[in-house]
Amino acid sequence: MEKQGRSYSLEQKLYAITQFKRSGQSLTAFAKVLGIHRLVLEKWVGIEQTEGIKALEPSHGWKQYSQATKNAAIHDRLVNKLSLLDIVKKYQISSDSVLRGWLNQYTNGKEIKATSTGQSHMKQGRTTSYQERIEIVQYALAHEQDYQTTATHFKVSYQQVYTWVRKYQKNGSNALQDRRGKRLNREPEELSETERLKLRVKELEERNDFLETREELSKKLWEIQRRHQ
Incomplete structure (x- = not known):
């Protein structure tokens, strides 16, 4: 079953498109073999045909x-x-x-x-809590790092989303703490134990979903590749 927020590499997309074209199967049938939604495969094929391979790479710019x-x-x-x-x-x-x-x-x-x-309508951004920043990052990751949509959804600036995602990917949720002046290391302590556990569960769910998605699709693609060798 297709899960929201799945992320695919350029290599996986290209291999899926190539094998689909060779298979002679319908979009629906081949997408089912891959375990992805038909619309996902249809979108990849359409982009590759009309805009070229380059357009299949993740785009983080502001269009x-x-x-x-x-x-x-x-x-x-x-x-x-x-x-x-x-x-x-x-x-x-x-x-x-x-x-x-x-x-x-x-x-x-x-x-x-x-x-x-270049940025969202919230040019200067806004003040956010530690918990909000984690939720915003998780939303961005679930939507293939679509910074523009995330910024609009949470009414923050594009630059804020971009910065938080980069920090999170490099150093985890601790990097999202507000470390300015006297606020150093205070925000996590302001969260209750239940809130901290909920945030931790969200982090694990997001990470597990990403890893499961990548592993599942990779296995299916390699299975198809072996059958055609």
Whole structure:
């Protein structure tokens, strides 16, 4: 079963695409063999065909979208009933989660504006707690390090998300503590034992999900490779 937040390397994506093309099977059938959702495989194939291999690499930059592009994408979804994947391909949107964000804004009556460049609308960021920073990092990792979507979701700056994720990946959750001045080492102590355990469980679940995903897909891809040798 497909799990939210699975992360795949460029090598895995390319091998999956290559074997799918050789298999002669339908997207649905081959995706089932790999143990991934059909839409995931369809997206990889579509990106490789229309934008090339380079576009399959994870992109952490801030992509600009005009107000007209956003409105056209929303119109195609709500009026023309195009699929999320078709719209993402048509307008070269970085991910379907970005498109969902626009749709949510529109259906909630919020004004759709052009995307600013380089960072989120929260340019200066905001103050966050230790627990919030861990949750934000976990969300970013679960969404393949989509910093833009994460920043918008939590109303923090793009730079904050990027920095926290890099710190977390390098040194773990302890690196997310606020170590300025008198606050050194105080935040973890302000959390209750239950809160600390919950955060630890979240960390382990996130890590286990990533490792299981990578191992499962790698095994399936190697099995397919052996069958075609």
